[in-house]
Amino acid sequence: MDQNPNVGQGQHLASARRTFTIEIQALEALRDRLDTHFEQAVDMLLSCAGRVVVTGIGKSGHIARKVAATLASTGTPSFFMHGAEAVHGDLGMITGHDIVIAISYSGAASELMTVLTTAKRMGARIITITGNPQSELARNADIHLHAGVEQEACPLNLAPTASTTAALVLGDALAVACLQARHFSAEDFARSHPGGALGRRLLTYVRDVMRHGDALPLVREDTPMQEALKEMSAKRMGMTIVVDDANHPIGIFTDGDLRRLIERCGDVRGLKVGDGMTRNPRSVPANTLAVEAAARMDEGRLNQILVVDEAGLLLGALHMHDLMAAKVI
Secondary structure, three states: OOOOOOOOHHHHHHHHHHHHHHHHHHHHHHHHHOOHHHHHHHHHHHOOOOOEEEEEOHHHHHHHHHHHHHHHHOOOOEEEEEHHHHOOOHHHHOOOOOEEEEEOOOOOOHHHHHHHHHHHHHOOEEEEEEOOOOOHHHHOOOEEEEOOOOOOOOOOOOOOOHHHHHHHHHHHHHHHHHHHHOOOOHHHHHHOOOOOHHHHHHHOEHHHHOEOHHHOOEEOOOOEHHHHHHHHHHHOOOEEEEEOOOOOEEEEEEHHHHHHHHHHHOOOOOOEHHHOOEEOOOEEEOOOEHHHHHHHHHHOOOOEEEEEOOOOOEEEEEEHHHHHHOOOO
8 A cells, every 4th residue: 555645734634524524414414314213213212121232243333332332321221242243142142122223334244134033033123223225134124224325435435434423323313312211310320420520420429428437636615725736637637626515516626727826826825726716617418419518618718618417416527638539529
């Protein structure tokens, strides 16, 4: 394969724009061609009592794997089955309660035809996505979705480009339509993505990351200043909580309070912690989302916030570093 060193960047950009234009036109044509078959496919997916099995081979196999992942993460239980592996044992993954989505642009993949024949014999229902409505796969499906394109973006009109984009977007459209019909929420999405940033933001509560028990720095209002400072140093929260006999937090004494007290009084060794504490400290319930607590702390320019129950009793405390360690912020 020869490379032409005289091809300039302008030609590269022209090639890229041509690819974009062809693929956009293919998607626009696909959009305008959507009909009741798409609605029937969505209704079938919504009524599925088993799993959605998405299959394909070659480039269509790559698209099928992504479509299965998108369906699974948006509320439609789904998995990918490689078309070639299926005929060598993986067909055991399919049950009569499942729906099989087979993707093949030609609609002539012999492996997929074997998959469909066997799956139908089991009682599974079939949706096919092809570029040829007259193909064997299309004719043997319960529902066929036409994803044909006029031309590939490849100048040789050989490499699957516009056709794979069309199949991918059609799969996305199925997933999104099912998502909306199920009223799938951001919280639902987070539950299937607990390791991601969104999952952490929507599934992490203050109770999950707060400090409690022996980790809390606690003193009484009449605690000598030197003892309070020792408690602050030992618990490493940059503050100590001041509680009454009933364990209600009545104040908080922070590093900032100490600096202000020194500026005001000079020598603080003879003082009690109550002489410099901030009364009526900010607090949040334990069932508050951690990201909401972070917003309150940021709004109030706080490094720490207390956690209380419905009766106002102390449950714990939260430091901005705790939120950072939990990757909530």
